[in-house]
Every structure is written in C-alpha cells, then in structure tokens.
Amino acid sequence: xxxxxxxxxxxxxxxxxxxxxxxxxxxxxxxxxxxxxxxxxxxxxxxxxxxxxxxxxxxxxxxxxxxxxxxxxxxxxxxxxxxxxxxxxxxxxxxxxxxxxxxxxxxxxxxxxxxxxxxxxxxxxxxxxxxxxxxxxxxxxxxxxxxxxxxxxxxxxxxxxxxxxxxxxxxxxxxxxxxxxxxxxxxxxxxxxxxxxxxxxxxxxxxxxxxxxxxxxxxxxxxxxxxxxxxxxxxxxxxxxxxxxxxxxxxxxxxxxxxxxxxxxxxxxxxxxxxxxxxxxxxxxxxxxxxxx
Numbered sequence: 001x002x003x004x005x006x007x008x009x010x011x012x013x014x015x016x017x018x019x020x021x022x023x024x025x026x027x028x029x030x031x032x033x034x035x036x037x038x039x040x041x042x043x044x045x046x047x048x049x050x051x052x053x054x055x056x057x058x059x060x061x062x063x064x065x066x067x068x069x070x071x072x073x074x075x076x077x078x079x080x081x082x083x084x085x086x087x088x089x090x091x092x093x094x095x096x097x098x099x100x101x102x103x104x105x106x107x108x109x110x111x112x113x114x115x116x117x118x119x120x121x122x123x124x125x126x127x128x129x130x131x132x133x134x135x136x137x138x139x140x141x142x143x144x145x146x147x148x149x150x151x152x153x154x155x156x157x158x159x160x161x162x163x164x165x166x167x168x169x170x171x172x173x174x175x176x177x178x179x180x181x182x183x184x185x186x187x188x189x190x191x192x193x194x195x196x197x198x199x200x201x202x203x204x205x206x207x208x209x210x211x212x213x214x215x216x217x218x219x220x221x222x223x224x225x226x227x228x229x230x231x232x233x234x235x236x237x238x239x240x241x242x243x244x245x246x247x248x249x250x251x252x253x254x255x256x257x258x259x260x261x262x263x264x265x266x267x268x269x270x271x272x273x274x275x276x277x278x279x280x281x282x283x284x285x286x287x288x289x290x291x292x293x
Contacts, residue, residue: 003092003191004059010089011057013217014076015042022077037075045075061090081185085219088188105132109249120239120269121256123246126186127196128155128179131252136269139276140257143168143232156183156199160207170228170236180213181220188219190251227257233275234268 016036020026025041032038037045043053048068056064056072069090073083105123113121113134120137122130129152130144138145144158156179159165169175186196203210228238239257246252259265 007059010217042075046071062093081220085188092191119256119258181218185219237268
C-alpha cells in the first residue's frame, strides 16, 4: 500500500469517528450520509479551504505546514499517537525514506541487557523483531524461540501465524490491537522499509484477524502498561512493562517486565528463573556431548 493510500484511509477513518456534536457543530438534518464529520466541516474547523482539505485527504500532504497539520489534528481530535502518525505520514511523502541497514548491536547495549537479571527484558525494532533478549526474557517468551521458528523472532508473526500464538497472550483481542497499532505506527515512520512491507503483506495474506485489525487504522505509543501471558511452564502471569527507546540506537526499544514483591506474579517469575537456569544447563550439556563426538 502506498503512503498516499495510508494518508487517505487514515484521515477518512479519523473523520468518521468524530460526530458533529463532539466537534461542537450543529447537526443539520437527520439524514447524514457519513457517520462522522463531512470534509467541509473538517475544513471549517481547521481554518482551511474545502478544496485544500480534500487535496490533503487524497494523500497530498507534501508541503503542508506544521500549523496546518496541527489544525487538522485538532479538528479531528487526534490523540498523541495519532498526531505523531499524521506527522510521520507527512514527512514520508515529503522525503521518501529508504530502509537503513543496521549492523549488530553494540557490546555495551548487550551488556546492559544482560545486567538485567531479575526482570525479563528484550530489545526490538519497529517491526517487532526481537534482536536481543536476556535469560529471563528468553524464558518468558520461550514459545517464540522454539527450534525451527523463523529468524529473527518476530512477535507479530508468532501472534498471528504460529499455532500457540492465540493462547500465549492472555487478552487476545487487546494484544492483537496493540501489535497491529504498533506496526501501523512504524509503517508511517518507515514507508521504505521493505522488510516491514513484506511482513505486513504476509500477515495480511494469511490472517483474517490481522486484516480486520489493520483496516481500523489505529496507531498508538506503547511505553508502559500490563501484559498477561499463559506460559507453558508457570501458567498465567501478568506483568508490568516499560518500553524505553534507545537514543543512541534510533528505532530500537528496550522493553523490561517487572512485578511487585509478595505477589503471585513475583513467585511465578522466580519459578521461571529457576527453570531458565536448568534449561541453559541442559543446553550446554547437550552442546558439550555433541562437540565431543
């Protein structure tokens, strides 16, 4: 899908969500053909001509000033994530960005990750590829790391296409909407990322759930919250998470999960940590036996 199509569908979907009453406009007549605002109503609220707004909604955001984008965002009552997505789309059509190749993660970043011993933690990119993970994080997400799974491990591909995906995340509908919203946000930031385009195409072709969620054009920022898992070893566990962007590694995010003391989740994490040690020891022993023959 082109950036212009993304712009057109995003603005139209946001316009459909705002009623005249929410915008403080009188609703003349009872037979409106659109569920939300008309284009001319958005133009009036934003202080631009109807012809200009129609051009913007058709995908021609190149050259739109910050003042115009802010006015459109205000008229459509966009939240923080939606406003950022609108700016990303405008920047994308102004300068077509190509995918930037990235080498291995710096050793300093990996040392920081490994130093987190009491909490599951991992580093991901905007496509939701897990690029590095600490021991407890690998144990928590162990169903994603099974032998034979595609590499790099991708949260969205596992969630929608792997047989255990729907059972692993406790709140399936919420987790699906979050995943798709993050991918939609990344698509606005990096329209030239061929790996991302390929992933979205694969998911859209193979998953009805993904296609349904993708069509909603929802975007979001994902910095903190709670995640629920149905883990094959420790059962149901709900953890707090914090996602922190790495300033020195643009596009990468460090996510760490935690829980308070004296809670069932804390006990489950301790059990998971003990299991991870045993699994690592078993894998090392198997490797030693293989190398000795």
